[in-house]
Structure formats: C-alpha cells, structure tokens
Amino acid sequence: MPLDPKALGAALDEDLTTHTTLCRRDAAAFQRASRSGDELVVACTQESRLFTELSQQTEGAVPLDVRPIRFVNLRETGGWGREAKAATPKMAALLAAARLPDPEPVPTVSYQSEGRLLIVGPLDAAERIAAQLADALQVTVFAQGGRGQQARAWPVLGGQLGAIQGWLGAFEVEWSSTNPIDLDLCTRCNACVAACPEGAIGLDYQIDLDRCQSHRACVQACEAVGAINFQRDAVPHRDRFDLVLDLRDAPAFVQHAPPQGYFHLPGGLRHDKGLETLVRLREMVGEFEKPKFFTYNHKLCAHGRNETVGCDACISVCSAQAIRSEVERQQIAVNPNLCVGCGACTTVCPTGALGFAYPRASEQGNRLRTVLSTYAKAGGKEAAVLLHSQTAGSELIEALGREAVLRPKAIKGVPARVIPLPLWHTASVGLDVWLSAFAYGASQVWVLMTDEEAPQYREALREQMAVAQAIVSGLGYAGTHFRLIEARDAATLDVQLASPPAQGVKRRASYAVQREKRATMELALDHLLQDSAAHPRAVDAVPLPAASLFGAVNVNKDACTLCLSCVSACPANALLDNAERPQLRFVEKNCVQCGLCATTCPEDAITLQPRLLLTEQRRQPRVLNEAQPYACVRCGKPFGTLKGVELMLGKLAGHAMFQGEALERLKMCGDCRVVDIYSNPNESRITDH
Structure with a gap:
C-alpha cells in the first residue's frame, strides 16, 4: 500500500510516522503510542481486536475509556487498487474523519x-x-x-x-x-x-x-x-x-x-x-x-389536522411497523422498543418533525465537511462520497479491495476520488445532508445498498434522490450527482464505481448542518443559488418529482369560497389569511407539500405543484385568492365574502326556518344579529339558531 507521510501530514497539519508492518513486527511502536496522551488512530480495521488487547496489556498505556483507539480502513478503501498512488487525498480525508469525537450520547431504550x-x-x-x-x-x-x-x-x-x-x-x-x-x-x-x-x-x-x-x-x-x-x-x-x-x-x-x-x-x-x-x-x-434513534417534534408534524390525514410518509416507509397514526391527536406515535434505527422515517419526513438522533444530522454534517475540506486541502478533486452501511456495505467494500489485489487485471478497486463513509443505516440521512455534501464540495453523492435494506427504503431513497438531482440540475450543474448504487458482489460494485464525475460547486460552503431539516435545506439552497448564479437557467421554477417537499399551492378561484379551512389545516404556516380583508395568502418557502390543504378543502379547489421557485418571491407572501367583502346591511361592517354570503342565502332561501326577518338576519354581522333578535322580543328566537 503506497503511503506518502509528508503529504498526509501536510493535509492534517501534523508530522506522521508510518509503520508499514505495524500489525506484528512493529508492535512496540504501537505500545509506545498507547502510553502517550496523544490521539491514537490505527489505519487498519482488520486487526482492531489485536490492537485493543495489546493496549490493555501494555503497562502504562492510557486506559481506553479515557483515550479510545480510533480505527479507520485505508487499505481496502484506497490503498489496494489501480489508483492507489493517487489516493493520498482520500486517505487524509478518512484519517481526519477518524479523529472526530464520538457522537454525543442520547437517551437509551432498555430491554x-x-x-x-x-x-x-x-x-x-x-x-x-x-x-x-x-x-x-x-x-x-x-x-x-x-x-x-x-x-x-x-x-x-x-x-x-x-x-x-x-x-x-x-x-x-x-x-x-x-x-x-x-x-x-x-x-x-x-x-x-x-x-x-x-x-x-x-x-x-x-x-x-x-x-x-x-x-x-x-x-x-x-x-x-x-x-x-x-x-x-x-x-x-x-x-x-x-x-x-x-x-x-x-x-x-x-x-x-x-x-x-x-x-x-x-x-x-x-x-x-x-x-x-x-x-x-x-x-x-x-x-x-440501545440508543433511542429518533426525536419527534409534534408541532412540526404534517400528519394530520382536524382528524384529516395529510402526510403519512413515515408510517408507510417504516419496516418495523413501529409508527402508528394518532390523527385524533394530530400526530404520530413511535414505539422506541420496535424501532430498529434505520432512520428512513426521518429521510422522508418533509418537515423535520422526525429527526435521526444517533448520530445527529449536525454530527454527520460536520463529518462530511471535515472529510471534503481535508480532501480538497490535500489536492483531491471531483470527490464522490459513497455512503454505505457499517455492516454489509463495509464488508462489500472490503471485499472489493481484496479482489483488486487478487485479480488486478479484472478488478480496479475503489477509485481514488471515491470516499466511502459508513453509516449506522443507509436510509438514515436524506436530502438535507446530501445537498449539504454537494455544497461542501462533493461532485457526487452515492448511497450503496446491498441485500440488507427493506424494499421500501430503496424506493424512498430513489424518490428523494430524484428530488435532489432535479434541484441541482435545475440550478445548472451538469451531470448525475445523486445515485443509488445497488450491488451484492465486488465485481458489480467495481463497475458501478467507475462512473464519470459531475460538475460540482465553484465555492465550497462553510455553514453547519442544523438540527432542523428545513433550516439546513434553506442554507444549502441559498449557497447553491449564489454559487450557480453564472449558470444559464431556462426557468424561474424548477419542476420537481411528486415526492418533493418543496412546491406551490394552486387555487381554483371559481370554486374557492374563501372559507379558509385550508389555513387552519396547514401545519407549516404556508397558507395565511388576512385580518384586514377576505384573502388567502401563501408563502411558498414554508410549504411542505403534505396535501392537508387539498384534503381539507370542501370545494376541492386546491391542487399541489411540486417545484422549487428560484426567485425572491418564494419567501414573500402572495395572494392566491381574494374576494369582495360582504357588508352588514345594518351597520356596514364587512363580516364575510360576497360570494360566500350569496351562496349561503341561495341555499337557505327555501328553508322554512329562514323566511322573512330570519333570512334578513343572515345578511347581518354577528353583533347586529344579536341586537336585532332582542329588539323583536315577540318573534321566536329559534329562527335565528
């Protein structure tokens, strides 16, 4: 395995000493390092058990609970293969990631x-x-x-x-x-x-x-x-x-x-x-x-309002049947004992009500930013981040590295520009982290799936990656940037990884991934909008697939009566009323395309339009529908819409309870209606009920 200690040290701002046969012959060098108080990284996972036992048996070694040993695989992920000599930037990036602190502890579930x-x-x-x-x-x-x-x-x-x-x-x-x-x-x-x-x-x-x-x-x-x-x-x-x-x-x-x-x-x-x-x-x-893998903020949840179901993406994707609907409480419920920590629910959640807790999205974002900045500092270009599971995915990548040594003419091995990063589960990160990785400088983000993932995970990730690809393509970046790689053997993976690079950002982002999903996506979109300003754009709104969590709401003005039931149903404050006049307003930036407004509308006047609006209008309230107010026939104060009141009068005019004075009261505001009832004491008040 070719190593360049000087180049690695320069990228990591340290002087490095390389031991090429560290496993056995140079064990004394490891023992000396285990006695020091410095960070200790072993660039091999094959002998992790040996090194752990050796540290425990070495007199004067720093206890593992005080200074843990961090292991990272450089050999199969880059050191073995046709492009091994060019893999120094990737090795530096993986070493930098290995030195990051462990994820913050989270609440646990006990059995x-x-x-x-x-x-x-x-x-x-x-x-x-x-x-x-x-x-x-x-x-x-x-x-x-x-x-x-x-x-x-x-x-x-x-x-x-x-x-x-x-x-x-x-x-x-x-x-x-x-x-x-x-x-x-x-x-x-x-x-x-x-x-x-x-x-x-x-x-x-x-x-x-x-x-x-x-x-x-x-x-x-x-x-x-x-x-x-x-x-x-x-x-x-x-x-x-x-x-x-x-x-x-x-x-x-x-x-x-x-x-x-x-x-x-x-x-x-x-x-x-x-x-x-x-x-x-x-x-x-x-x-x-086990960790309690998820967090849930019911205030952000778009599952239901007023006993009407809108978004049920998390329930549909859960392979453990750990999530159930509690629409009567306007939320979902997750059973932590059944949850297996796949994180797919957090990936498909449009609002970020469900978040993956271990590790958090912010910790994943910090790792990606560290990896990509170190890779670039070491001279690496056109990085492709390969996200994979730490079980079957890691085993397949290691098998590819070994095959590259055993069959060098047939198997290329992991390319120098491909940076494998293990995840607890491949479905645990989604659009916010993918777009951030692209903004941090990855020309491509790939997710490797083997036999261990549920079928619904594959479909969910394909849909979300189609959204991510549509966004960056609409912003003018050429090539295929987001892709789901399916492989069950080393030969298939070898072919899949030999894909050409795509156009990346000119200026790498420096923002931190936030705890809230929508906030992170806004930071990523802002950066990409600025970075891609010089790219030609044919439209001001990028059409997105149906699984999008961005989009517009269209209202049929002829059918809409401005009852504003959609406003009370909207969980994201995307639909607004106007206290001054009969208006339905909309802030596109807030819309999560949950469909609660369309489901709630009694006139079926609302349809969804998945898209990403690229103009500043996306952040500003705009009027979707407005109507002439209806003035009280007694005091002149507006209390409804002309269309709505006329529709009500037309439907009730033939009813026996709404004749004469009772029908006339329907044209009054609430205050005048009460005054009129009590000013006519001899008239039956049931007509105004």
Missing part, C-alpha cells in the same frame, strides 16, 4: 430478558433445539404437529395459537386449548396412540378431530392419568416470554424488520443460520440497551 424462550413449530424439531438451549434458557415448546420425544424435559403447550406481539423481554402470546389431550398432564406413555382405532392420535399427542370417530378408546386407556377429556371447553390462555423462536414456514411477523428477540428459523437446525441463531439466543439473557 430486560430473563431467558424465557418460546419455541413454536413441529414438536420433534422444537425439542431438538430445546435440548441445545435448556441449559442456558427457560424453554417452553408450543407444538405444531411433528413427533415428540418420550422424555418431558420442558413444558409443552398445544392448541390454537393466536397473536404473538411485543419485543425482547415483553412478548405477549395468546392461544386457546382446543384439543381433548392436555399436554401438561400427558405422560407420553403412548397408550392412547395404540388404543385409537382410527389412528387419529399422532406422536405430537394431539387428536385429529376430523379423523376421530368418537370411539373414546383413548379415554379409557388414559383413565388413570386423566389427560384426555372430550368435554373440556376451549380455554383462552395468555403468557409472557422474553424470546420467541419460530420454526414455522410462515413467520408471526411479516414486516421486514421483526421485533428484537424474535427469530424465524423455518426448517429448524437445517436452516443455514441455525447455529448462528442458537448462539445469539444463548447470549440474550440480561439487560440490554
């Missing part, structure tokens, strides 16, 4: 497991697995056919299985005992099996009632034990378990990301992940914590 495991499936397969786990877990088997063992080493349940709900440490399982044989009482003596003339009793010790001819020979054979009773009523049961292992072909949870603590293993130990699953189950006893 408590005592090891109560329910195994559901064929009795023979379930009991084979139970035998492997009974020494570590409290096993219960729910039999679904199969052949049982003679020994009764653990509880066996049977009957009609109902719902399985919950998560690690808190699974609620419902079933009803519908079979005449009580498995808790059954001794598995097989007397009933031998006695049944129809062969209706299997070695799962349950009776096939469709085959049973009511000879009741089994009852006589089991008389001493009393485990068989055909008169037994179906009894509902409910119990709580910490873990669930499901051996059935159809899983209890159909979502892409099942709850933590639930394992689906069709075929039992024959499954290719059978041994791995057993090992994981044995480890899941005790108290566990």
Whole structure:
C-alpha cells in the first residue's frame, strides 16, 4: 500500500510516522503510542481486536475509556487498487474523519430478558433445539404437529395459537386449548396412540378431530392419568416470554424488520443460520440497551389536522411497523422498543418533525465537511462520497479491495476520488445532508445498498434522490450527482464505481448542518443559488418529482369560497389569511407539500405543484385568492365574502326556518344579529339558531 507521510501530514497539519508492518513486527511502536496522551488512530480495521488487547496489556498505556483507539480502513478503501498512488487525498480525508469525537450520547431504550424462550413449530424439531438451549434458557415448546420425544424435559403447550406481539423481554402470546389431550398432564406413555382405532392420535399427542370417530378408546386407556377429556371447553390462555423462536414456514411477523428477540428459523437446525441463531439466543439473557434513534417534534408534524390525514410518509416507509397514526391527536406515535434505527422515517419526513438522533444530522454534517475540506486541502478533486452501511456495505467494500489485489487485471478497486463513509443505516440521512455534501464540495453523492435494506427504503431513497438531482440540475450543474448504487458482489460494485464525475460547486460552503431539516435545506439552497448564479437557467421554477417537499399551492378561484379551512389545516404556516380583508395568502418557502390543504378543502379547489421557485418571491407572501367583502346591511361592517354570503342565502332561501326577518338576519354581522333578535322580543328566537 503506497503511503506518502509528508503529504498526509501536510493535509492534517501534523508530522506522521508510518509503520508499514505495524500489525506484528512493529508492535512496540504501537505500545509506545498507547502510553502517550496523544490521539491514537490505527489505519487498519482488520486487526482492531489485536490492537485493543495489546493496549490493555501494555503497562502504562492510557486506559481506553479515557483515550479510545480510533480505527479507520485505508487499505481496502484506497490503498489496494489501480489508483492507489493517487489516493493520498482520500486517505487524509478518512484519517481526519477518524479523529472526530464520538457522537454525543442520547437517551437509551432498555430491554430486560430473563431467558424465557418460546419455541413454536413441529414438536420433534422444537425439542431438538430445546435440548441445545435448556441449559442456558427457560424453554417452553408450543407444538405444531411433528413427533415428540418420550422424555418431558420442558413444558409443552398445544392448541390454537393466536397473536404473538411485543419485543425482547415483553412478548405477549395468546392461544386457546382446543384439543381433548392436555399436554401438561400427558405422560407420553403412548397408550392412547395404540388404543385409537382410527389412528387419529399422532406422536405430537394431539387428536385429529376430523379423523376421530368418537370411539373414546383413548379415554379409557388414559383413565388413570386423566389427560384426555372430550368435554373440556376451549380455554383462552395468555403468557409472557422474553424470546420467541419460530420454526414455522410462515413467520408471526411479516414486516421486514421483526421485533428484537424474535427469530424465524423455518426448517429448524437445517436452516443455514441455525447455529448462528442458537448462539445469539444463548447470549440474550440480561439487560440490554440501545440508543433511542429518533426525536419527534409534534408541532412540526404534517400528519394530520382536524382528524384529516395529510402526510403519512413515515408510517408507510417504516419496516418495523413501529409508527402508528394518532390523527385524533394530530400526530404520530413511535414505539422506541420496535424501532430498529434505520432512520428512513426521518429521510422522508418533509418537515423535520422526525429527526435521526444517533448520530445527529449536525454530527454527520460536520463529518462530511471535515472529510471534503481535508480532501480538497490535500489536492483531491471531483470527490464522490459513497455512503454505505457499517455492516454489509463495509464488508462489500472490503471485499472489493481484496479482489483488486487478487485479480488486478479484472478488478480496479475503489477509485481514488471515491470516499466511502459508513453509516449506522443507509436510509438514515436524506436530502438535507446530501445537498449539504454537494455544497461542501462533493461532485457526487452515492448511497450503496446491498441485500440488507427493506424494499421500501430503496424506493424512498430513489424518490428523494430524484428530488435532489432535479434541484441541482435545475440550478445548472451538469451531470448525475445523486445515485443509488445497488450491488451484492465486488465485481458489480467495481463497475458501478467507475462512473464519470459531475460538475460540482465553484465555492465550497462553510455553514453547519442544523438540527432542523428545513433550516439546513434553506442554507444549502441559498449557497447553491449564489454559487450557480453564472449558470444559464431556462426557468424561474424548477419542476420537481411528486415526492418533493418543496412546491406551490394552486387555487381554483371559481370554486374557492374563501372559507379558509385550508389555513387552519396547514401545519407549516404556508397558507395565511388576512385580518384586514377576505384573502388567502401563501408563502411558498414554508410549504411542505403534505396535501392537508387539498384534503381539507370542501370545494376541492386546491391542487399541489411540486417545484422549487428560484426567485425572491418564494419567501414573500402572495395572494392566491381574494374576494369582495360582504357588508352588514345594518351597520356596514364587512363580516364575510360576497360570494360566500350569496351562496349561503341561495341555499337557505327555501328553508322554512329562514323566511322573512330570519333570512334578513343572515345578511347581518354577528353583533347586529344579536341586537336585532332582542329588539323583536315577540318573534321566536329559534329562527335565528
């Protein structure tokens, strides 16, 4: 791996000493570094375990909880490949990123497991697995056919299985005992099996009632034990378990990301992940914590108003079914126990009501700004940021680096201009971070997806990337800047990464990514508008795809009565009234295209127009509709619109309750209407109700 210590040191403003065989032969150099109080970065992830243990065993080394060792992979991400000699700027950028502080701590979600495991499936397969786990877990088997063992080493349940709900440490399982044989009482003596003339009793010790001819020979054979009773009523049961292992072909949870603590293993130990699953189950006893990955600000949420649903993007994209609608409370609710931290909900949220908390968008933005500024300082050009998962994505990139060494004629390796950056999940960053990366100097932003992502994540990211691409293309930047890369093997990824660069910004941005998504996007758009001022533009408004969170509201003036129900429904203050006169005004900058206004409008007079307006008018209120006010016939004060009052009079003129003086009162303001009622005491007041 070619290294240029001077160039790397210049980019990082430090003097660097390079140890080319540090793993073993130069271990003493690492031990000396571990005793110092300086930051310690190891540019290799393969031997992270070795270095960690070596530091712990070195006398006088700074404790890891005081000064952690930071690891970064320079070898497979750039040092191995055809362009390795040109990868110094990328190496400097990755080293700079590795030195950044860890993300700020966030609240955690706790799970408590005592090891109560329910195994559901064929009795023979379930009991084979139970035998492997009974020494570590409290096993219960729910039999679904199969052949049982003679020994009764653990509880066996049977009957009609109902719902399985919950998560690690808190699974609620419902079933009803519908079979005449009580498995808790059954001794598995097989007397009933031998006695049944129809062969209706299997070695799962349950009776096939469709085959049973009511000879009741089994009852006589089991008389001493009393485990068989055909008169037994179906009894509902409910119990709580910490873990669930499901051996059935159809899983209890159909979502892409099942709850933590639930394992689906069709075929039992024959499954290719059978041994791995057993090992994981044995480890899941005790108290566990995970970050609370999301933040939620219901004041920004565009999900619903007045029991009308507008935006439900987060509910649709969630692969764990952790988000539900609470439209009666004008918000959504996220179950932190079910949330797996994919962050897709925050990516599709148009307002930023849902935010990804660990790491925060501001921390991701700081990392991108550090990486791209260091890359440019070291002489790098036309950077392409490759965002990937820290699990399957990292493994695929490492495989590409190794293949570049093993098959140099066939595999190029990671190009020098491509900077891989791992994420907790590829769906956890979206338009605000992508546009900021472009503004910071990345000519392209790519997201790598492998087999681990849910299908809805891919579609959501494609839609959001189409919005990002439409924006920068509309601003005059040539080329393809945002792309979803799908690859499952090194050869495919190698081809995908060999894409030509695109036109980037002339001046790199320096703003910081904000906590609020819309604020960050406004900073990015402001910078790109200024930077692209010299680019030719054919239009003042860039058309955007339907998934856009920018756009206009169009009003059919002939249909609109200025009832202003859309104003009360708008969660973003994009639609406004006017206290001085009947007007509907609109601030396009605030619009999130949630559609609540269109859904609420009783006249169906509103349509959405996804676009990005490039003129200053985007920030200014403009009138969408206005009408001549209707003046009170008694005092002359305006109290409604001429069109609205005339429409009301036309609809109520033939009604028996609105004749004569009652109809005339409809032409008065509220104050004059009350005065008129009390000035005519002999008239029935119900007509004015």
